[in-house]
Amino acid sequence: xxxxGRSSGxxxxxxxxxxxxxxxxxxxxxxxxxxxxxxxxxxxxxxxxLFREVDNGPKAAVVGKAVAAFAREHRGARVDVTYIPxxxxxxxxxxxxxxPRSAPDVIEYGNTDTAGYVRDGGLADVTxxxxxxxxxxxxxxxxxxxxxxxxxxxxxxxxxGVRALYYRTDVFRELGLRPPRTxxxxxxxxxxxxxxxxxxxxxxxxxSYTYGALPxxxxxxxALAEKKGxxxxxxxxxxxxxxxxxxxxxxxxxxxxxAAKCAQLGGNxxxxxxxxxxxxxxxxxxxxxxxxxxxxxxxxxxxxPLPGAEEGSIAPAFAGGNNIGVLKSSSHRTLAVELMRTxxxxxxxxxxxxxxxxxxxxxxxxxxxxxxxPYVEPFVRTLSAGAAFVPVTPAWAAIDAGQVLPVMFxxxxxxxxSVDAAASAAAKKMNSAFRAAG
Numbered sequence: 001x002x003x004x005g006r007s008s009g010x011x012x013x014x015x016x017x018x019x020x021x022x023x024x025x026x027x028x029x030x031x032x033x034x035x036x037x038x039x040x041x042x043x044x045x046x047x048x049x050l051f052r053e054v055d056n057g058p059k060a061a062v063v064g065k066a067v068a069a070f071a072r073e074h075r076g077a078r079v080d081v082t083y084i085p086x087x088x089x090x091x092x093x094x095x096x097x098x099x100p101r102s103a104p105d106v107i108e109y110g111n112t113d114t115a116g117y118v119r120d121g122g123l124a125d126v127t128x129x130x131x132x133x134x135x136x137x138x139x140x141x142x143x144x145x146x147x148x149x150x151x152x153x154x155x156x157x158x159x160x161g162v163r164a165l166y167y168r169t170d171v172f173r174e175l176g177l178r179p180p181r182t183x184x185x186x187x188x189x190x191x192x193x194x195x196x197x198x199x200x201x202x203x204x205x206x207x208s209y210t211y212g213a214l215p216x217x218x219x220x221x222x223a224l225a226e227k228k229g230x231x232x233x234x235x236x237x238x239x240x241x242x243x244x245x246x247x248x249x250x251x252x253x254x255x256x257x258x259a260a261k262c263a264q265l266g267g268n269x270x271x272x273x274x275x276x277x278x279x280x281x282x283x284x285x286x287x288x289x290x291x292x293x294x295x296x297x298x299x300x301x302x303x304x305p306l307p308g309a310e311e312g313s314i315a316p317a318f319a320g321g322n323n324i325g326v327l328k329s330s331s332h333r334t335l336a337v338e339l340m341r342t343x344x345x346x347x348x349x350x351x352x353x354x355x356x357x358x359x360x361x362x363x364x365x366x367x368x369x370x371x372x373x374p375y376v377e378p379f380v381r382t383l384s385a386g387a388a389f390v391p392v393t394p395a396w397a398a399i400d401a402g403q404v405l406p407v408m409f410x411x412x413x414x415x416x417x418s419v420d421a422a423a424s425a426a427a428k429k430m431n432s433a434f435r436a437a438g
Contacts, residue, residue, distance in 0.1 A: 039331040043076030046332050046339055047104040049092075051322065052083035058355035062348060070342040077335055097122035100329035105336040106343070111146035111321050114154060116394040119437070123154040124326040129337045130156065135346050135362065142319035142387040143361035149392055150230065155325030156344040159358035162317040162387055163212060163285045164378045165306045166271075168297060171197065171280045179304045181311050183219060183247055186281075190256045193280045202256045204279035205248070206265030207410040208403070212283040215315035217244030218388050219308040225391045225430065232391050234430035236408070237423040245412070245419055247309075252413035259413040274301075285320075286359050286379040303378045305385065319387035321361070359383075395430075395437035404429045 048067075053059050060083065067079045082104070084092055089109075096103035097120050109117060117123045130136050130153040143157035165186075167179060175196060180186035190202025206212065217224070222241030225232040235241055252259045257279075265273075267284075274282035275295030283306060284292065292301060305314040324344050326336040342348065349360040353369045359379060360366045366383070370376040390396050399405075408426040411417040417425070 040333045041331050045078045048081045048106045049084050049104045050108045051086050062351045062355050066342050066348045070339055103327050103329050105330040105332050111323050115149050115392045116397045118149045118154050119394040124328045125152050127153040138362040138364050140363050145389050147323050155323040156340050157361035158322045158324050158344050160319055160321035160361050161285050161287050162379050162382050163283050164303050164382050166274055166284045166303050167281045169302050170300045182307050194256050201279040203281040204270040204273040205251045205257050206270045207263035208266040208406040210405045211318040213248045214318050215306050216248040217241050219315035220244035232434045234427035237427040242419050242423050249412045263410045263413050305378050305382045314385035316388040317382050395433040398433045
């Protein structure tokens with residue numbers, strides 16, 4: 001997962017000689033790197049590419065502070081930070097992998113991109129350095145998996161994002177409802193709300209909302225794929241997976257969220273339906289908090305973990321987020337690893353939470369964040385219950401880009417295919433992608 005947004009572009013250029021007046025400057029980063037690729041120079045310029053946010057100023061301020069601290073500890077090292085648009089990251093990072101002279105030393109990347117970047121030979125193996133880093137011991141398991149491919153570590157987690165259930169407290173109070181404690185109760189609650197308040201979706205759902213649907217699959221014992229050795233085989237057509245698919249697609253229809261209106265909705269659209277007052281419930285992320293606060297639902301909602309199939313259980317949520325990695329081509333490997341640690345360390349993650357709302361990947365830092373900002377607590381509980389992840393393989397990028405799962409959901413809710421037929425077709429497409437990835 002990656003953040004998205006835009007700003008005017010910010011470059012932080014910090015030198016050891018000017019630490020007292022370190023500042024963030026607007027400029028263009030150098031387009032080429034000096035020095036041979038793959039070396040380990042202990043002084044000189046390190047270049048960093050980070051994602052540009054919608055409101056990038058707070059992020060740049062935190063990063064500038066972290067870079068200044070790094071430069072104080074590493075005399076003779078200079079750091080050049082460029083904020084790149086998320087929309088063009090794929091082309092730009094691929095070009096950097098192919099041309100070490102133009103490549104940065106350190107990059108931010110979405111955690112579902114890890115396996116593909118490893119296959120492309122772009123990321124450095126930092127397994128030993130990660131294992132020797134005391135702070136890494138408090139990294140939550142889901143975040144650790146997001147930087148791990150075939151048992152080796154290729155970066156450090158920067159933040160994690162999970163989803164939970166937003167609900168309208170005023171609607172629930174007026175109808176005498178309680179927050180649902182199972183997925184069956186969730187479906188019944190959604191139907192009752194829509195029946196008594198036809199102007200509201202009981203629960204906003206979307207046929208293109210993959211990461212809102214997956215908790216239903218996982219909660220029912222299903223899996224996207226199974227791994228044997230180094231190879232994946234689709235499991236989306238297993239009986240357990242189909243129970244989860246049925247539970248999710250059963251939420252579409254005139255009784256809750258009509259397929260004609262909801263089949264094409266993605267995650268942002270379902271959250272917008274809740275924020276704008278058109279839905280009584282929605283599955284949204286910790287990163288959706290600001291959008292809801294800025295909408296008509298502000299002051300009239302609460303959040304609880306999405307329930308599982310059994311009472312008292314929490315549905316496993318997809319653990320999205322971003323990582324920081326070192327490029328294999330870096331001529332400053334040791335410095336680049338130290339900078340990666342600085343940018344993803346506990347202090348920086350705590351400050352990024354305060355500045356941007358990014359959920360920390362360290363369990364202790366996250367607990368403290370929840371104490372300062374209570375809205376985080378349901379998401380922390382969700383992570384603590386055990387989050388899940390997509391198959392760690394380059395094939396996932398092709399599966400995701402090919403809309404394999406959204407097509408499956410849409411075929412079912414539109415009535416074009418049965419659950420069995422749609423899941424079987426999706427499994428065939430997934431297996432084709434797995435074979436192509438090797």
